[in-house]
Amino acid sequence: MELKDVYLWLKSIRGISNKTIQKIENEVGNIKKLFDFSDKEIYHLKNINLNIKQNIVKYKSHSYLDNIKEKLHKENINYICIHDEKYPNNLKNIYDAPSILYYKGNVNIINNGLNLAMVGSRKPTRYGISCAKTISNQLSEMGINIVSGLAIGIDSYSHVGCLNGVGKTIAVLGSSVHNPLPKQNIYLSNEILENDGVLISEYGVDSYVIPSNFSNRNRIISGISEGVIVVEAAKKSGALITVEFALDQGKNVFAIPGNINSDMSKGCHKIIKEGAKLVENIEDIIDEYNINSIKDKNIGKNYANISLNEDCIKIINLIKHKGCLQIDEICDYIGMEIKYVNTILNELELYDLVIETNNKTYSLNI
Template structure:
């Protein structure tokens, strides 16, 4: 990890103020977040900080907090090349997550941190999912993974676990955001799944200290990270009082796409999805209906790299034929499926690669050839 290891851990655990408040306070007063911990008593009082916040800052300055044993635990954990600690100011911090109102100050990551910069879709839903819901979660996760989109979820039982397992079954990476510390996997029955996720190039993510217990209030908080990392959220099954609806509504606040699967009227696990659809979420029946609106958001990822027009066309035979079929007039994904005979999962990776290379443009009305 970069400099200020102890400072960022202290900031992330500072009581009395959330990350959004701290970042706004720093911006308003012209100092870096870590500088707060070095301010003198008069300056701290001038900021009108809560008393418990000031007490912890004084304890930090006296070398009494954070706990030295915990700092040693983190340093030992970081000796593994698969473990990472990323602060808000790091170049490795996901740019899309920075855009939310209260981004976590610190991310503990097991696995590949670069994966957090790749195109992601969150799939969430009930822990008490029906067999149909589990099957749909696996099916959509498989299709979208094949289309080049990374599936992000919460490692919970039911819909979340099924989505992660679908990616693992394809030997593809997936992102799991935990409501506990990374040395305290929850639910315990998903320890092997968590290990498989890391082994296959995926990532486990948490803002909580390594041994943090899965406290009930952690999970609504972690949902903002699931939606914040993702270009969109698909809700497969959800009751009316559900953490999945929290994720979906956070996604709407963050300007992300929200999709919902309709279900049987007599299934209480479908009522939350129906409410979302009435509130403006997109009703989804196929993975292609998710792929097309997400494609225009892919430019938010990959460290905001700028694309240059190619000096010469260097396409595979398949891509060259596809470029001819796109032509210079707008064509939708559904039209390309009909023209080429390929499905969305086969087409989208080629379209994304061609867009990133500057051969085509993805507009709200369809794809258009540029060269």
């Protein structure tokens, strides 16, 4: 019997956690021996709940294990245990490391490149969407893998941005990999697999999907990554749970600033005040890693390639100089009527050069 099969067997038994497996392993040494223990020897295990011992005895059979493996085979799901060579190196030493991981796709990419996590709001603004897609794409073009949770919002746009680059994207699920949630992102999960990415989860095919799964998976998102980038988050956003895990694991934390009047910026501004590195461009991120400088690389929009009139250029330069501006402020600075300014802003939005963040406030699309 392979070592990973013992972990598969134990983790499928109700009530057995990663910590329980570690306790058993600490006591018996070679955990593969457990499958050959007598019922009496199992009941003599120390510091293990009686109900768990009873379940181990009840499900200690090759037929039970073979049934689990058959279910995984039918769904084309692979699995690795914490001692496998393919198991993510960065994940092995975190607190409560998953004893076993289920996956679909190319799991080798996790150990063969730089992984950066991107997380944020499930209800992002247009500004947040633009940041997530642009920054993930630029990082991907440098061969960096993007890790996220396949959730609606910033997670999804981070995966999408990466798919449009050359890097690979890694989706960490709070459900089984044969049942990617939310259902709206099944197409995206398939696209990740078609582009040599990977879906991973610590939950098997018979696991219940409960709310705590999605907060628990955040420790894996940060655990397999070298750093976490928060794109947009409210003050009590779930994305900040990932930040807490990242700090506990000694990972870099980055945050993209936003409009001071937007609730979706409060979380990012909070962690910037607490020490997260403020990100204006990807140079701020890659400076923390051993990556060749891209200062000479043309990042962002190339306005010279688009035919714009003088008034359009004036407004672009104004926003670039002043940052986010409301339409009334633009009118005052430029000295134009609001009707004309509104027409220009609509044109610039069509060119994807500016975005409306909220309440007729505009910023450059990075």
